[in-house]
Amino acid sequence: MLAFLALIAGVVLGLLINPEVPTVLQPYLPIAVVAALDAVFGGIRAKLDRIFDDKQFVVSFISNVLVAALIVYLGDQLGVGGQLSTGVVVVLGVRIFGNVAAIRRHLFRA
Amino acid sequence: MSPPAPHNFGPDFLTSLFRFPLDPGYADAAAARDERGPRRPGVRLALRVTAVLTTLAIGVLLAVAYRKTIEDQPERARARAALVDSIQRLRAQTDEQQAQAARLREQVSRLRDAQLSGSAASELRALEMTAGLTRVQGDGVRIELSDGPDAVDPVTGNRRSGNRVRVDDLHILVNDLWTVGAVAIEVNGQRLTAMSTIRASGEAIQVDAKPVGSPYVITSIGPSDLADDFARTTSAGLMRTLVKLHGMGFRVREVDDLVLSAAPDQALREARRLLPRPTASPQASRRPNAPTPATEASGDG
Numbered sequence: 001m002l003a004f005l006a007l008i009a010g011v012v013l014g015l016l017i018n019p020e021v022p023t024v025l026q027p028y029l030p031i032a033v034v035a036a037l038d039a040v041f042g043g044i045r046a047k048l049d050r051i052f053d054d055k056q057f058v059v060s061f062i063s064n065v066l067v068a069a070l071i072v073y074l075g076d077q078l079g080v081g082g083q084l085s086t087g088v089v090v091v092l093g094v095r096i097f098g099n100v101a102a103i104r105r106h107l108f109r110a
Numbered sequence: 111m112s113p114p115a116p117h118n119f120g121p122d123f124l125t126s127l128f129r130f131p132l133d134p135g136y137a138d139a140a141a142a143r144d145e146r147g148p149r150r151p152g153v154r155l156a157l158r159v160t161a162v163l164t165t166l167a168i169g170v171l172l173a174v175a176y177r178k179t180i181e182d183q184p185e186r187a188r189a190r191a192a193l194v195d196s197i198q199r200l201r202a203q204t205d206e207q208q209a210q211a212a213r214l215r216e217q218v219s220r221l222r223d224a225q226l227s228g229s230a231a232s233e234l235r236a237l238e239m240t241a242g243l244t245r246v247q248g249d250g251v252r253i254e255l256s257d258g259p260d261a262v263d264p265v266t267g268n269r270r271s272g273n274r275v276r277v278d279d280l281h282i283l284v285n286d287l288w289t290v291g292a293v294a295i296e297v298n299g300q301r302l303t304a305m306s307t308i309r310a311s312g313e314a315i316q317v318d319a320k321p322v323g324s325p326y327v328i329t330s331i332g333p334s335d336l337a338d339d340f341a342r343t344t345s346a347g348l349m350r351t352l353v354k355l356h357g358m359g360f361r362v363r364e365v366d367d368l369v370l371s372a373a374p375d376q377a378l379r380e381a382r383r384l385l386p387r388p389t390a391s392p393q394a395s396r397r398p399n400a401p402t403p404a405t406e407a408s409g410d411g
Contacts, residue, residue: 010169
C-alpha cells in the first residue's frame with residue numbers, strides 16, 4: 001500500500017517539477033521505463049506470492065535499468081542499438097507479461 | 111511457487127524466461143529468510159525506506175517519460191507546420207514573381223513600341239499575334255467536340271472506348287482551322303503556337319504537356335468567313351460522319367468578340383548575338399542599342 005502511494009506520489013512529483021532530462025540520457029528513457037515496469041510488476045507479483053523482499057526489489061530495479069542502458073549504449077556504439085533495444089524490450093516484455101498473468105491468477109483465481 | 115532450480119543461461123534461457131518470469135532473486139531471498147529468520151529491525155526499516163524511495167523514483171521516471179513523449183508530439187507537428195508554411199510562402203513568391211514577369215514584359219513591349227516606328231511596331235505586333243505571344247481579341251468560331259458514349263461489351267461487360275475523341279481528330283481539326291485562315295487557336299483554354307504539341311499519352315490527350323479532357327472546346331479567331339470555310343473542310347465532314355456513326359458531340363458556332371489569352375512563356379530556343387564579341391570586359395556587352403550589325407555568335411556560348 002505504502003509502495004503504491006509512493007508510486008502515485010512519484011508520478012505527481014514528476015509531473016509537477018518536470019525535471020529536464022539531459023540530452024545524453026534521453027535515448028535510454030524508453031528502455032528505463034520498460035525496466036522500471038518490469039521491476040514494478042515483479043514486485044507486485046512477489047508481494048502476492050508472499051515472497052516480496054525490499055532489498056531484492058531495489059536491486060532488481062537498479063540492475064535492470066543499468067543493464068538495459070548498458071546494452072543499449074554498447075549497441076549504439078557498435079551500430080546495433082536499435083536491434084539491442086528491441087531485444088531488451090522483448091525480454092523485459094516477456095517477463096512483464098508473465099508476471100501480469102501471475103498477478104491476474106492471484107487476483108481472479110483464473 | 112516452485113523455485114526454478116539451477117539458473118542456467120544455456121539454450122534453455124528463453125524457456126525458463128517464459129516459465130518463470132519472476133526474478134529468481136525473490137525466491138532466493140525468501141528461502142534465505144526461512145533459513146536464517148527475518149533481518150534485524152533496523153536493517154529492515156532502512157530497506158523498506160529504500161524500496162519506497164525506489165518506487166517514488168519509478169513514479170517520477172514514468173511521469174518524465176510521459177511528459178517527454180507529449181512534448182515530442184508538438185515538435186513533430188511544428189516541423190510539419192513549418193514545412194507547410196514554407197511551401198505556401200514559396201508558392202506565393204512564385205505567383206508574385208510571375209506577375210512581376212508579366213508586368214515587366216508589358217513594360218518591355220511598351221518601351222519597344224515607343225522606340226520603334228509605327229510600321230515596324232505593327233509588323234512586330236502582327237508577328238507576335240501569329241506567334242501566340244499576345245492576347246487576341248476578335249470574332250471567330252467555337253467548336254465543341256465531346257466523346258461518344260462508351261460501348262459496353264454485352265458478353266464481357268468491358269467498356270470499349272472506341273467512341274471517344276482521339277488525338278488525330280484534334281490534329282485534323284486544328285490543322286484545318288489553320289488552313290482556312292485562323293490567326294489564333296485555343297484548345298480548352300490553351301493557346302496554340304507554332305511550337306505547340308497535341309499528343310496522346312495513354313488514353314489522355316495533352317496539349318503542350320497539359321492534360322485536356324472531353325468536352326474539347328476549340329476556339330479560334332479568324333476572317334469573317336472562317337465558319338463557312340471550316341464547314342467545307344474534310345475534317346468537318348469527317349466529324350459529321352463520326353457523330354452519326356459513334357454518337358460523338360460536335361457543334362460549330364460563330365461567336366463574336368472572343369478573347370484568346372497569350373500562350374504561356376515559351377522557353378528560349380535560339381538566340382543570336384547582336385553585338386560583336388566583347389573585347390575588354392563582359393560589361394561591354396551590356397551596352398544597349400549599340401548601332402552594330404547583327405553578327406552570329408561564334409561558338410563560345
